[in-house]
Amino acid sequence: EAAVTQSPRNKVTVTGGNVTLSCRQTNSHNYMYWYRQDTGHGLRLIHYSYGAGNLQIGDVPDGYKATRTTQEDFFLLLELASPSQTSLYFCASSDGTGGYEQYFGPGTRLTVL
Amino acid sequence: GDQVKQSPSALSLQEGTNSALRCNFSIATTTVQWFLQNPRGSLMNLFYLVPGTKENGRLKSTFNSKESYSTLHIRDAQLEDSGTYFCAAGSGGYKVVFGSGTRLLVSP
Numbered sequence: 001e002a003a004v005t006q007s008p009r010n011k012v013t014v015t016g017g018n019v020t021l022s023c024r025q026t027n028s029h030n031y032m033y034w035y036r037q038d039t040g041h042g043l044r045l046i047h048y049s050y051g052a053g054n055l056q057i058g059d060v061p062d063g064y065k066a067t068r069t070t071q072e073d074f075f076l077l078l079e080l081a082s083p084s085q086t087s088l089y090f091c092a093s094s095d096g097t098g099g100y101e102q103y104f105g106p107g108t109r110l111t112v113l
Numbered sequence: 114g115d116q117v118k119q120s121p122s123a124l125s126l127q128e129g130t131n132s133a134l135r136c137n138f139s140i141a142t143t144t145v146q147w148f149l150q151n152p153r154g155s156l157m158n159l160f161y162l163v164p165g166t167k168e169n170g171r172l173k174s175t176f177n178s179k180e181s182y183s184t185l186h187i188r189d190a191q192l193e194d195s196g197t198y199f200c201a202a203g204s205g206g207y208k209v210v211f212g213s214g215t216r217l218l219v220s221p
Contacts, residue, residue, distance in 0.1 A: 033208075041213075042199065042211040042212060042213045042214060043199070043201075043211040044211075045208050048207065048208070056207065058208065059208075088154055090156065097206070097207045097208070098143075098203050098204050098205050098206045098207055098208065098209065099143045099144040099203035099204055099205060099209075100144075100203065101144075101146060101158070101161040102146065102201070102209060103158065104148075104155075104156040104158075106154075106155045107154045107155060107156070109154070
């Protein structure tokens, strides 16, 4: 079974809308990450967490909140969605940070109209 | 400049041929991951490397930390190898840094 799952897989919302993206991992990993992927930019780190209740800021955090409720679950929140947040979002998990192997979910395609 | 530079940016191969993709690192790198993103967008782990070489079927990857590069060799390319290949550099810091990808198209 897939060890990192994401929901929804596709989401369309309007400017100013409220969106929550969900991620669950069954790898028993401490670290979880949210990335966005845009053409010409590769993957960019939004937020990450090293355990339940912890949140760390990544490279492109503006406009995003995140919450890690359990070791398994990590959520990305867009409280006032804007068209610039239209992107492909990936969640990942790893046993440690930096040099550890990361395992990715299938991605969520978000469109903000 | 780019901390992780991938080359080429795009590549077309005929089925059955061989090729190599490369990543050059301008940041201290202790581990390298290679991924294949399929046309549906999913990222598949191909290799996780400390300095050295790994092989899996028709794919072989090398990470040379002293010269700051990694290569991914594809032997006997097949149609299902088409997609975008990414490398990612890991270090002792909090994140990995991704390259911009190599888009590969394998044709009959």
